[in-house]
Amino acid sequence: MFNVKKLIFEYLNTGTKVSNSPAVRQQIQVTNLFGFIGYTITFILGISALQRSDFSHNEDLYLGIVLLIASVLFFLSRIILKHFQSKNGYTFSANLVTYALMVLMLYLVITGGVKSTGPLWIYIVPPVVLFFGGLKRGLIHVGLFAVAVIVVMWYPNNTMLLAHYSDEFKSRLIYSFITVGMLFVFYEYSRQRSFKILQELSQRFEKQARLDPLSGLQNRRGMLEKLEYEHQRTLRHTKNMTIMMCDIDNFKRVNDEFGHDAGDQVIKEVGQLFAKGLRKQDTVARWGGEEFLFLLPETTQEQAFILAEKLRIKVADSEYVFGSTRLSVTVSIGIYQMHPQDSLDHAISRADTNLYRAKTHGRNCTVKTD
Numbered sequence: 369m370f371n372v373k374k375l376i377f378e379y380l381n382t383g384t385k386v387s388n389s390p391a392v393r394q395q396i397q398v399t400n401l402f403g404f405i406g407y408t409i410t411f412i413l414g415i416s417a418l419q420r421s422d423f424s425h426n427e428d429l430y431l432g433i434v435l436l437i438a439s440v441l442f443f444l445s446r447i448i449l450k451h452f453q454s455k456n457g458y459t460f461s462a463n464l465v466t467y468a469l470m471v472l473m474l475y476l477v478i479t480g481g482v483k484s485t486g487p488l489w490i491y492i493v494p495p496v497v498l499f500f501g502g503l504k505r506g507l508i509h510v511g512l513f514a515v516a517v518i519v520v521m522w523y524p525n526n527t528m529l530l531a532h533y534s535d536e537f538k539s540r541l542i543y544s545f546i547t548v549g550m551l552f553v554f555y556e557y558s559r560q561r562s563f564k565i566l567q568e569l570s571q572r573f574e575k576q577a578r579l580d581p582l583s584g585l586q587n588r589r590g591m592l593e594k595l596e597y598e599h600q601r602t603l604r605h606t607k608n609m610t611i612m613m614c615d616i617d618n619f620k621r622v623n624d625e626f627g628h629d630a631g632d633q634v635i636k637e638v639g640q641l642f643a644k645g646l647r648k649q650d651t652v653a654r655w656g657g658e659e660f661l662f663l664l665p666e667t668t669q670e671q672a673f674i675l676a677e678k679l680r681i682k683v684a685d686s687e688y689v690f691g692s693t694r695l696s697v698t699v700s701i702g703i704y705q706m707h708p709q710d711s712l713d714h715a716i717s718r719a720d721t722n723l724y725r726a727k728t729h730g731r732n733c734t735v736k737t738d
C-alpha cells in the first residue's frame with residue numbers, strides 16, 4: 369500500500385542521521401521541507417513564466433529560465449543531502465539553498481519579476497538564511513542582502529534596475545525588510561538561547577538521574593548502563609572483567625547507636641574513600657543502602673583481590689567523625705570474575721554470594737571464587 373505518512377516522514381528525515389543533536393536534526397528537516405517547497409514553487413512559477421513568454425525573447429522568458437535554474441539548484445541541494453549523508457554534505461546543501469535563494473531574490477528585485485511584484489518575495493530571505501546559517505552567519509547574510517538591495521535600488525540613474533519602482537516603494541520596501549529581518553534575528557536569538565538552556569537542563573537532569581545524591585557516586589541506574597557497556601566490550605574483545613560487591617558491616621548498629629545522620633555520613637565518606645582508591649577506568653556505585661558495587665574492567669579476580677584488600681584495610685583504618693563522635697567501621701567484599709557465558713545478573717548474584725560468604729566468615733574480609 370502507498371503510505372503517504374511514511375513517505376513524508378522519510379522525506380523530511382533524509383540526512384538527519386548525521387547528527388545526534390536535536391537542533392541539527394531539526395535544521396536538516398527544515399532544509400528538506402524548504403527544499404521541497406522551494407523547488408516545486410520555483411518550478412511551477414518558472415513553467416508559467418515560460419508559457420507566458422511563448423518562448424520569444426522577453427522578460428518572462430528570462431524569468432522562467434532563472435526560476436527553473438533556481439528550482440534545479442534547490443533540487444540539487446536535496447540530492448547532495450541525500451547522497452552525502454555527512455555534516456559537510458549538509459553544510460554544502462544549506463549554503464547552496466541560501467546563495468541560490470539570495471541570487472534569485474536579487475534577480476527579482478532587479479527585473480521586477482511579474483509586473484514589478486518580484487521584490488515582494490524578499491521577505492523569505494531572513495527566516496531561511498537565519499535558520500540555515502545560524503545566528504551569526506545568518507545575520508551577516510541578511511545584512512549583505514539588505515546592502516545589495518539598497519545598492520541595486522539606489523544606484524545613480526537606476527542603472528542597475530530593469531524595473532521601475534517609485535521612491536516611496538523602494539524606501540518602504542527596505543524599511544519593512546530591515547524590520548522583518550531584525551524581528552527574525554531577535555526570534556532566532558531567543559530560540560537558540562531557550563534551546564541552549566533546555567539542553568543544559570536536560571543534560572544536568574540526565575547526569576543527576578545517574579548519580580546518588582548522598583555519596584555523589586553512580587547510582588544503580590548509572591552503574592547498570594556502565595555494566596552493560598563494559599560487558600559488551602569485554603565480550604567483543606575477550607578481555608577480563610571483575611565485579612566486587614561490598615557491604616558495610618553491622619551498619620544497623622551504626623544507625624542505632626549514633627543516629628541515621630551519622631550513618632549517612634559514614635556511607636558518604638566510605639564512598640569517597642573508594643572512589644579515591646580506584647583507577648580511572650574503574651567504577652564504584654552505591655548499589656543500595658550501605659552496599660557498593662565495583663566494576664573493574666581488564667582485571668582478573670586475583671588483581672581485584674589485591675585492590676579489595678587495600679580498600680578494606682583503608683576503611684578499617686579510617687576514623688569517621690560526626691560532631692563530637694568518632695567511629696570506625698569495617699567492610700566485607702565479595703569478588704567475581706566474569707566468564708564469557710555469564711549474564712550480568714548471574715555475575716552480580718555470584719559476587720553477592722561471595723559477599724555473603726565473607727559475612728559468614730566473620731566480616732571485615734574479602735572472598736573470591738576458589
Ligand SMILES: Nc1nc2c(ncn2[C@@H]2O[C@H](COP(=O)(O)OP(=O)(O)OP(=O)(O)O)[C@@H](O)[C@H]2O)c(=O)[nH]1
Nearest residue numbers: 615616617618619620621623628631632657658727
Ligand atoms: N543511615 C543510613 N542507613 C541506611 C541507609 N540505607 C540502609 N541503611 C541501613 O543499613 C542497615 C543495614 O542493616 P542490615 O541489612 O541488617 O545489615 P548490617 O547491620 O549492615 O549487618 P551485616 O550486613 O550483616 O554486616 C539498616 O539498618 C538500614 O536501615 C542509608 O541510606 N542511610
